Amino acid sequence: MSVALSRRLIHVVALLVFLVPGSFALAEVVNVYSARHYDVDQMLYDAFTEETGIEVQVLEGSSDQLVERIRREGMASPADVLVTVDAGRLWRAEDAGILQPVDSEFLNDRIPAYLRHPEGLWFGLSQRVRVIYYSPERFDPSLVSSYEDLTRPELEGRICIRSSNNIYNQSLMASIIEAHGAEAAEEWARGVVANMARSPEGGDTDQIRAVAAGECDVAVGNQYYYLRLVNSEDPADRAVAQQVSLIIPNQEGRGVHVNVGGAGVVAGAPNRENAVRFLEFLASDQAQELFANETYEFPVVDGVEKHPTLEALGEMKFDELGMDVLGRTNPEAVRVFDRAGWR
Missing domain, CATH: 3.40.190.10 (Periplasmic binding protein-like II)
Known part of the structure; x- marks a missing residue:
């Protein structure tokens, strides 16, 4: 068997493991169901893998489609993390019962209270x-x-x-x-x-x-x-x-008026520890700078360098009404x- 063919077979097996509900979880992987569709997202995934050695496998779709898919898959879902945009969509995921609480000192210290769920079901990671x-x-x-x-x-x-x-x-x-x-x-x-x-x-x-x-x-x-x-x-x-x-x-x-792009750990996440590490990475200075410089979103962490055109909007007062x-x-x-x- 050629090396190229062997690599293709490995890729196919890995993809099937991710997509087929109930299949065993790969070691050192985090499975992300994402409703964000920005070029910067792949940069974030690559940076996370480089820092942690954890491979990011992504399934993209609309937020409603992904929430429904996770709901249908139940505890057999391979999904570890749901990423979406807007507090309304995060609430829909919460209301569907597909997220689990996360108590991370790092996330709680980095992200202001109004930008995260009070019980840790989801966290705002970028602001608009x-x-x-x-x-x-x-x-x-x-x-x-x-x-x-x-x-x-x-x-x-x-x-x-x-x-x-x-x-x-x-x-x-x-x-x-x-x-x-x-x-x-x-x-x-x-x-x-x-x-x-x-x-x-x-x-x-x-x-x-x-x-x-x-x-x-x-x-x-x-x-x-x-x-x-x-x-x-x-x-x-x-x-x-x-x-x-x-x-x-x-x-x-x-x-x-402020809203967020955010993420939460899925209730039955087979790689929960990796999922939490992924969320913590998205709140790191490195990831926050990518949000601010590639998609022109406001970081959720103070002191992060922003793109000059975002910075040029000046200081502003944000409505700190809770996203929940x-x-x-x-x-x-x-x-x-x-x-x-x-x-």
């Missing part, structure tokens, strides 16, 4: 903030200093924003419910709907492009989508970014959107 974009040529930024200002009559027919099905918007709504109550949050949602320039469509980058194209004057999106355009190798992307400015909202009040609260409020946020007619 939801900002307001505007056209500096067509819009007076003094009109808006908060999310609440998006209902002002001067903004009628001028706002682009994603649909209510979007988990990022659902978490923003959850934060508004927690700040003002469901009734006031519904009134806010109706005001934003009345000010929309078009029916909700597309992703966060599409909202920024719409402002640049003159389809609307104001939009809402996470900061890293804008920074991707700023740092793109494509001149057309950079040209879009040059036509848009941003507002960091609610700096005089509760702070800008955002998650628990997600079902109410969906109901509020539905009542307000936000599609």
Whole structure:
């Protein structure tokens, strides 16, 4: 048998061991089910393996698909770690009963309490903030200093924003419910709907492009989508970014809305110790710098060097509402959107 063929067979056997529920666990491996799809993720996996000798095997999919798969696989699941984005999705995994508590002194010391589950079911590992974009040529930024200002009559027919099905918007709504109550949050949602320039469509980058194209004057999106355009190798992307400015909202009040990319150890993890080591590595300075410099996400650890364009956003006040609260409020946020007619 040739060396090349032998290597292929080893690879196939390893893959089958990972993908087939109930199969035995490989030594020195951590099996990651990931709903993150960023280039930096492979860099993180490689760095972890180099530091620990533990191989990272990854199965990618949407968050809902992976949660359901782990739920179906039960205690026979090969999954050790679930990685996903947004507090609402972390809550869905928690609610499905597929995560187990982790008591790590390292994680508890490194990650602020509001960014992790109070019982250690999951940990926020990168932060993103939801900002307001505007056209500096067509819009007076003094009109808006908060999310609440998006209902002002001067903004009628001028706002682009994603649909209510979007988990990022659902978490923003959850934060508004927690700040003002469901009734006031519904009134806010109706005001934003009345000010929309078009029916909700597309992703966060599409909202920024719409402002640049003159389809609307104001939009809402996470900061890293804008920074991707700023740092793109494509001149057309950079040209879009040059036509848009941003507002960091609610700096005089509760702070800008924060969400996380995070992870938890799966309830039946066959490689639990390796899974915990993997989470601890993601909270290390090395990993946190990769988040901040490759995906333009805010680190969860203080003092980590950030990409210059992320640093250029300046100091800002974060809303330190617990991510677990955002998650628990997600079902109410969906109901509020539905009542307000936000599609």
